[in-house]
Amino acid sequence: MGKIFYMMGKSSSGKDTIFEKIIQKKELELHQIVLYTTRPARANETDGVQYHFVDEARLLELQKAGKVIELRAYQVVGGVWKYFTVDDEQTDLKNKNYLAIGTLVSYEKLRDYYGEEKLVAIYIEVENGERLARALERERRQNQPNYDELCRRFLADNADFSEENLTRAGIKKRFQNKELQKCVEEIAVFISENSR
Numbered sequence: 001m002g003k004i005f006y007m008m009g010k011s012s013s014g015k016d017t018i019f020e021k022i023i024q025k026k027e028l029e030l031h032q033i034v035l036y037t038t039r040p041a042r043a044n045e046t047d048g049v050q051y052h053f054v055d056e057a058r059l060l061e062l063q064k065a066g067k068v069i070e071l072r073a074y075q076v077v078g079g080v081w082k083y084f085t086v087d088d089e090q091t092d093l094k095n096k097n098y099l100a101i102g103t104l105v106s107y108e109k110l111r112d113y114y115g116e117e118k119l120v121a122i123y124i125e126v127e128n129g130e131r132l133a134r135a136l137e138r139e140r141r142q143n144q145p146n147y148d149e150l151c152r153r154f155l156a157d158n159a160d161f162s163e164e165n166l167t168r169a170g171i172k173k174r175f176q177n178k179e180l181q182k183c184v185e186e187i188a189v190f191i192s193e194n195s196r
């Protein structure tokens with residue numbers, strides 16, 4: 001029986017960094033769930049790799065078929081971009097295990113859709129001051145750092161991942177991302193123990 005290992009954590013807790021290291025561990029035999037989006041593909045992106053790029057009409061079709069498990073909409077200059085998870089033929093929970101990154105709300109929606117026994121939460125935590133320092137360091141390296149957005153996300157994530165919300169979602173286990181390699185190894189052992 002397959003599982004979805006669902007990684008969550010506040011901004012700059014290290015989700016992307018840890019995801020890349022875990023997915024490279026071939027012995028864990030983890031697959032990826034490719035999200036769908038209505039945003040146009042960028043020059044370096046390939047359909048079906050970073051995202052499945054679809055239009056609003058296709059989204060509507062999928063919604064009518066009851067296949068859209070969760071959806072997030074973001075207002076951008078000139079429109080709204082939607083990102084969503086679809087129950088498509090690529091998700092084979094009878095035979096495969098998956099690794100995904102998402103929000104607390106999307107975790108709850110997938111859990112309600114697939115069932116409690118299919119979803120395994122991996123909550124990553126970093127002390128707030130250290131997390132802010134890492135976020136600032138990462139932002140400084142950008143061509144056009146956006147410190148306003150950094151502050152907005154920092155505060156928004158503190159609210160989204162409040163203790164109250166974590167309790168409501170039933171998140172108990174936490175992985176501390178202090179020393180990266182140690183955290184990766186702990187998560188790899190946890191996944192291995194909870195696979196099948």
Ligand SMILES: Nc1ncnc2c1ncn2[C@@H]1O[C@H](COP(=O)(O)OP(=O)(O)OP(=O)(O)O)[C@@H](O)[C@H]1O
Binds near residue numbers: 018134177179
């Ligand atoms: N254990 C660690 N020690 C020091 N730096 C780390 C550690 N883990 C991750 N980082 C660095 O912290 C920054 C944030 O990590 P990352 O981008 O993986 O976070 P994230 O949770 O995916 O953030 P976001 O949700 O904002 O995309 C990166 O610059 C990364 O290299």
